[in-house]
Amino acid sequence: MVPEREGNRERVPTGATAATRHRTPRLDQPRPRRPRYLPEWDPEAFGRLSEKIARFLGTGRFLVWMTVVIILWVLWNVAAPAGLRFDQYPFIFLTLMLSLQASYAAPLILLAQNRQDDRDRVNLEQDRKQNERSIADTEYLTREIAALRMGLGEVATRDWIRSELQDAMKDLEDRHDGHHEHVVFPAERSPGRDVEDR
Template sequence: MSSETSGRRLDTPTSRRGPIFHVDADIIGVYAERIARFLGTGQYLAYQTVFVIVWIFINLVAVSLRFDPYPFILLNLAFSTQAAYAAPLILLAQNRQENRDKIALEEDRTRAAQTKSDTEFLARELAAVRLAVGDTVTRDYLRKELDDLLDDLVERLANRSAGDQSTDPE
């Protein structure tokens, strides 16, 4: 074995050769979503329909301009290429939308949990206020108690004055 190959390990990758491209996945995703949105519009279908009609018309009627005879192999190839690019772009757009939906769902769950805890706190506070209000003296209750005390005092005074009159030698 030479000294050059003896120091190299087979399980360690060698350094990369050639240019290294750093592509931002978000930028690709944004453009993929734009393309996917456009592919799903009626405007795109109208453009594509006009394109196909013109293509077929030129290749069937205009003999001097004919570049894709009857089985329209080039048109078929163009649609195949379009489908080969459109499907992954649509899937990429769907995956990005799914990720956004997951984030929104998690935020909704967090917000719902916070709302639930706030509601439970307010219910406990309201119950405490009701208990505190239930222990306070109302005007009617105080009036009744004072009337009962007044009646009791009048009765005691009446009993005392009746007792004083019975012991009075007059």
């Protein structure tokens, strides 16, 4: 059963099943994987390996071993019997091996440097965010301390209360002393005054 076209739309005849419909790519499903002809590798594992090689190439141990290998290579091809020599005097094969090593070492070192740059960039971004958070926290604490100082300006402190109590005690003592001077108790009054009061 072939679907009929009307205008730009495709009209599916009634009674058509999923098996008889024209297969079109569905957008709600992932595409099937295409076959790869190149070998696949894990970029992270390859990057870690390149960093290890680059670190080894930058050590004194590598220089010592390379020097020992070159000396043995030259001595063997100079002092060994003619039938056992594999690289004659201009040492073309040695030059080729050193060039091959340099051609592989340079990209590996660059790859390791790129990975280190990426790590440094991430660390710098994290440091920048941490600094922004620290600045925001410092500003918040500064505002809180300023608010506390303003609030403490209106709160009675211990020294102020002590001084106010001392002033109040002094006022009470002064009033009490003055009261004793002017008040005469009834037992101490003269009898003539008592008669006048009547």
